[in-house]
Amino acid sequence: MGFDLASRIRSIPDFPKKGILFRDITPLLKDPEAFRYVIDTFSDMFEGEVDVVAGIEARGFIIASPVAYKLGLPFVPLRKLGKLPWKKLKAEYWKEYGLDGLEVHADAIGKGDRVLIIDDLLATGGTSKAAAELVERLGGTVRALAFIIELKGLKGREKLKGYDVVSLIGFEDEEL
Secondary structure, eight states: OSGGGGOOEEEEESSSSSTOOOEEEEEHHHHHHHHHHHHHHHHHHTTTTTTTEEETTTTTHHHHHHHHHTTTOOOOEEEEOOOOOEEEEEEEEETTTTTEEEEETSSOOTTTTTEEEEEEEEEESHHHHHHHHHHTTTEEEEEEEOOOEEEETTTTTTTTTTOOOEEEEOOOOOOO
């Protein structure tokens, strides 16, 4: 690996609530070379393999948008509930903090589109599974789910069995 990305992740205990160890990518984003490395790595991995890049709100947007730009592909935002103004599909899921959901515009992904879904972090897998469900309900195929960070102790990868899951950094010692 060209960078020690883990050293550019800040760990914040008890945020957003007691018992959560929040992994903050802000220091990584502040380092132009590390940020470029992440974008270039995901772009190189999936060049020619995908038709659409989707990002999960909010930090997934930060990574997915430049990957889509670099690959010359459409970017699709997978938004939190109530944020999209037009016809949409919704998927709800449980995550560490309670019930949540994602929405996507009904025309965002075409039938047969190969979609790369990007987010900053894989924890329990609920958000990512909902994102994959939305892509598939629109007729797309999830080519892969890509993350900067994977919290391996939370076993989110198990919820995503059957999908290609890529993470650049893994942390083992997570608790909820």
